[in-house]
Amino acid sequence: MIRILKPGFYASVQDAGRVGYLSDGVGRCGAMDALALKVGNAAVGNPDTAAALEFTFGGFEVEATRDIEICIGGAPIQAKIDGKPIHRWWAQTFHKGQRLSVGPCASGMRSYLCVAGGIDVPTVLGSKSTDLKGGFGGLSGRLLKAGDVLDVGPARKGREMRPKGLSPREFPDLFRDFTACPTLLFIPAREWEDLDAANQRKFLDEEWVISPDSNRVGYRLNGVQISPKVHKEMLSHGILPGTIQLPPSGQPVVQMKDANTAGGYPKLGKVIEADMSVLAQVPIGKSIRFAPCSIDEAKIALRTQNAHSDRVRKIMNGLRNIA
Amino acid sequence: MNILSITSLADSAITVVLDNVIGAAAAGSVRAAKAAVEALDHSAIDEVTASYVSITVYYDAMLLSQSDLIDLVRETLAPITIGAGGAGRLLSVPCCYDPIYGADQIDIAETLGCSVDDVIDAHLNTTFDVYAVGFLPGLPFLGDMPAGFSIPRRATPRVKVPAGAVAIANGQSVIYPWESPGGWHIIGHCPVTLFDPTRTDPAVFCAGDRVKFVSISAENLASAHIQEVTS
Numbered sequence: 001m002i003r004i005l006k007p008g009f010y011a012s013v014q015d016a017g018r019v020g021y022l023s024d025g026v027g028r029c030g031a032m033d034a035l036a037l038k039v040g041n042a043a044v045g046n047p048d049t050a051a052a053l054e055f056t057f058g059g060f061e062v063e064a065t066r067d068i069e070i071c072i073g074g075a076p077i078q079a080k081i082d083g084k085p086i087h088r089w090w091a092q093t094f095h096k097g098q099r100l101s102v103g104p105c106a107s108g109m110r111s112y113l114c115v116a117g118g119i120d121v122p123t124v125l126g127s128k129s130t131d132l133k134g135g136f137g138g139l140s141g142r143l144l145k146a147g148d149v150l151d152v153g154p155a156r157k158g159r160e161m162r163p164k165g166l167s168p169r170e171f172p173d174l175f176r177d178f179t180a181c182p183t184l185l186f187i188p189a190r191e192w193e194d195l196d197a198a199n200q201r202k203f204l205d206e207e208w209v210i211s212p213d214s215n216r217v218g219y220r221l222n223g224v225q226i227s228p229k230v231h232k233e234m235l236s237h238g239i240l241p242g243t244i245q246l247p248p249s250g251q252p253v254v255q256m257k258d259a260n261t262a263g264g265y266p267k268l269g270k271v272i273e274a275d276m277s278v279l280a281q282v283p284i285g286k287s288i289r290f291a292p293c294s295i296d297e298a299k300i301a302l303r304t305q306n307a308h309s310d311r312v313r314k315i316m317n318g319l320r321n322i323a
Numbered sequence: 324m325n326i327l328s329i330t331s332l333a334d335s336a337i338t339v340v341l342d343n344v345i346g347a348a349a350a351g352s353v354r355a356a357k358a359a360v361e362a363l364d365h366s367a368i369d370e371v372t373a374s375y376v377s378i379t380v381y382y383d384a385m386l387l388s389q390s391d392l393i394d395l396v397r398e399t400l401a402p403i404t405i406g407a408g409g410a411g412r413l414l415s416v417p418c419c420y421d422p423i424y425g426a427d428q429i430d431i432a433e434t435l436g437c438s439v440d441d442v443i444d445a446h447l448n449t450t451f452d453v454y455a456v457g458f459l460p461g462l463p464f465l466g467d468m469p470a471g472f473s474i475p476r477r478a479t480p481r482v483k484v485p486a487g488a489v490a491i492a493n494g495q496s497v498i499y500p501w502e503s504p505g506g507w508h509i510i511g512h513c514p515v516t517l518f519d520p521t522r523t524d525p526a527v528f529c530a531g532d533r534v535k536f537v538s539i540s541a542e543n544l545a546s547a548h549i550q551e552v553t554s
Contacts, residue, residue, distance in 0.1 A: 020370050021460075021525065023370065024456055025458065124521070133459055133501075186333075187333035189330070189331065235345065235374065236374055237338050237379055238332070243333075262374055262458070269333060270332055270334070272333070272334070295333070295384060295389060
């Protein structure tokens with residue numbers, strides 16, 4: 001089990017998300033940085049979809065109440081077990097009574113603590129992810145607080161494990177920092193054509209700043225004013241995480257994992273699945289750019305990313321067998 | 324069935340627009356279309372949601388191309404008639420209109436230039452269509468209030484609307500399943516749990532249902548429940 005000593009700014013249990021209940025008004029939820037969850041799970045030998053702890057801005061501390069195998073992934077952070085530095089993207093044993101303390105994120109925004117066996121909370125509507133709007137899933141449907149104790153699912157019995165993990169040389173993408181302004185690919189949606197060439201240009205040229213009132217529901221972007229040729233009143237219809245909307249303010253909003261299930265604002269497009277993990281790590285106050293792409297390019301990007309986490313799984317399984 | 328337009332939400336979903344006017348006719352088309360696409364039970368289709376005049380079909384682009392999905396949806400909907408599958412369930416839903424639960428009753432009546440009883444009667448005498456469920460888990464959007472009973476949303480939304488609040492705005496009505504911020508005018512209270520994540524069907528309402536409110540007294544809140552009316 002894991003005891004939370006300091007949850008940091010915003011911590012919750014998340015897995016790969018909840019599919020199948022949009023028509024009941026239940027959103028997908030799930031890890032904001034889906035790639036980090038996948039790789040972290042692969043590192044400790046879990047299925048892709050096992051639940052982990054998502055922390056925001058670092059600055060958290062937890063204690064092991066029995067020996068468990070863990071991997072910390074996501075944003076660059078300084079992590080220590082009982083004062084001794086540990087690596088990101090490494091699997092290692094976290095012994096009963098030891099404390100893992102993590103400093104603030106050097107860049108990026110979200111860290112994942114993956115545990116062999118997964119965080120064991122009840123599965124609600126097919127997922128262990130926390131749905132804060134509905135107050136269910138995760139640990140009692142709420143954010144984690146100091147003193148919470150989380151069960152860990154059964155894992156392979158193994159011998160004492162030496163730390164092992166991924167190197168920055170082999171996986172530069174996993175170790176990059178998030179200080180540069182990333183260009184996110186998006187697939188244009190119907191209302192993209194309602195922008196004239198000048199406004200499309202403005203949208204693509206701008207370095208959009210993530211506003212402070214951004215959260216797991218949506219990222220509000222600040223920059224130049226984007227005005228459609230015609231202002232369309234649209235009836236509410238289905239939307240998803242990644243949807244880029246243009247409210248009347250002319251400042252776009254990107255729906256994130258806790259997105260509402262329906263909305264009526266015009267849609268400029270949708271950030272491709274593979275780049276949602278990048279966006280999840282761009283901190284408030286930093287900027288992003290957009291570039292359009294085709295559905296085929298989005299598929300290739302997702303395939304490449306999946307191959308990436310498959311390779312991590314293979315490498316870590318190999319290391320585990322020779323340990 | 325006539326499809327007005329199909330727009331894509333990138334590589335994840337398509338929205339199929341079936342009507343351009345909100346109302347019972349649109350609700351009928353939407354209900355029939357959603358049922359027909361769900362009945363395909365296609366491995367690449369994750370889920371189908373219904374809204375006022377459209378359905379949205381969520382799919383896995385790794386398993387099915389968007390053009391194939393669009394062809395499939397067109398073929399599926401072409402032979403469907405609007406009345407297919409019959410009318411939705413008719414549910415009788417308890418609502419307590421006691422003034423202590425209707426914080427905005429007087430404001431509504433003043434704005435509309437009628438009596439509080441007129442507003443309550445209009446609400447009680449309407450058979451609503453559930454146009455969509457969303458915004459919050461289990462929250463039903465119900466339409467339409469009779470002509471003359473449409474009122475814009477509050478200029479300043481409330482920070483907290485209590486769970487169970489029955490409210491109206493823009494010719495429609497909602498029931499808040501949870502305490503939440505909200506801008507609709509509160510006229511009553513429904514004491515039934517509208518969303519329970521431990522149930523297989525967590526939400527009480529689904530798009531396509533019909534709703535008739537039944538007035539209950541404040542003393543009878545505890546025993547009130549939602550009933551399906553068979554006609």
